[in-house]
Amino acid sequence: MSEWEFSLPLRVYIEDTDAGGIVFYVNYLKFMERARTEFMRQLGFGKDAIFNRDLMFVVRDVALHYHLPARLDDELLATAAIDKLGGASMTLRQTVRRGEDTLVSGTVTIACVVSGGVTPMRMPPEMRDALKQWSTDNK
Structure with missing residues (x-):
């Protein structure tokens, strides 16, 4: 983990899993969304601050790689790091990890x-x- 990475601890609940107790693939996107939301909140831009500016963020592109499954009751870490910051968009490198194991990695x-x-x-x-302070472009 680098100084440029935000991380959010999560736990896998029954509603996150399929009948076999493995996290359903689309729920990793939800975990990553939570990390992005909490990252923005930490910077002082919670949902109220964003909506009060008459703006919102929408996902334009996602590329994910699934490496290992998460299971019921696992403790996970969802991360977000800004790779590219533009005037009206940003690309984040995101992962979901369990301990040292990367379960899912990708860009959003x-x-x-x-x-x-x-x-x-x-x-x-x-x-x-505020975002520029966390951008790898800032190095």
């Missing part, structure tokens, strides 16, 4: 849009400045 690109629509808009300067 999110775009800033006008709330209630799909028209792109630039991120507010204070938001972009």
Whole structure:
């Protein structure tokens, strides 16, 4: 884990799993969404702060690689690190881990849009400045 990575501890509950007790593949996206949400909240941009600016973030692109399964009651860590920060979008490198094992890895690109629509808009300067501190582009 680098200084540029945010992490969120999670636990696997019964609703996250299939009949065999293994995490259903789409739930990893939910774990990653939670990590991105808490990352933004830590920077001072919780849902209220975002919605009050008449903007929202939408997923534009996802690429995931499934390495190992998570199981019922596992303790996991969902991570997020900014790889690329643009004026109206960012690409994050994300993982879901169990201890030292990476279970899922991938990238997620999110775009800033006008709330209630799909028209792109630039991120507010204070938001972009806060995100830049966590960007690998900042090195």
